[in-house]
Amino acid sequence: MMPRKLVVAITGASGVQLGKKFVDYLPKDIEVHVIVSDNALTVESFENKQVTLHSSDNIAASISSGSFRVDMTAIIPCSMNTLAKVACGISDNLATRVAAVALKEQKKLLLAPRELPFSAIALENMQKLAALGVIIAPPVMGYYSESGSLEEMEKFIIGKWYDALGIPNALFTRWE
Template identity: 40%
Template sequence: MIIVLAITGASGAIYGIRLLEILSQYKNIKTHLILTSWARKTIEIETDYNVSFIKELADTIYDENELCASISSGSFRHDGMVIAPCSMKTLAGISQGYDDNLVTRAASVAIKENRKLVLLPRETPLTAIHLENMLKLSKIGAVIMPPLPAFYHKPQSINDIVDHTVSRVLDQLGIENDLIKRWE
């Protein structure tokens, strides 16, 4: 499998980082990572991770302005793209077809090639504009998955909450995982 992962500057970089950590453990999965400049800043502010470590987890790394990257073309085949977290700016760009960076371009390619696109939009409260952009993308097949915590699995830590969301993302990609106790 080949998975494209973008981490944008919205709060919640830990979702993308944890997803990348899990994906890096699968020998049969190759990851292509886009880290935006604001993602780097958010990682610095919100986590104890450093960007060098995160880059080492990915098989291929791109700069957000690298519009000639392989993942910007429909001829590059992959099994899905995840944007975790997805800023409202990125969501709006994708919704409007405004491909001004590699994240929005790769997402547009996923849409036009009918590939899985999973977005973890991070903002609250949501405006009517945010909701309209999410609805528009949902109607064309994108999975809109705000990282909202669930409590039926009785999380004991922030890591448990993050892993629950990451497990659900992996489910969307068809990747078996045992990060969480399943509902019975």
């Protein structure tokens, strides 16, 4: 089986630790490409992980083309600005371009909006994207997971994101 290609874009300034942990827990057989916005993380944060880093400004990067054949894309966290741009078809940076390609190619696209409360405009954008098949998955705590710590809750959320993308994981205890 060919390794799957995953693009992870980290946009916004809050919730970036979830995007980084999402990358850290990924299985080694997935080819990972990471886009980090200027407001998110520094490149040094990914030095110990086997990932290909891309500048958010490099709209001509390999991952911006449908012919590169990315299998799935996750934007974690997804700023409201990025959400609005994706919903309106604006692809003015690499993260929004990769999302536009995922929509065009009908590939899995997961967005993890990070602000709350959601405005009516944000909810409208999420509904529009969900109707197009985008997985809208804010980092919502699952109290039924019986997590005993913040780390366990983060693993639960990340595990649910992996489930939505079809990535096998054992990050949380499943119901039997």
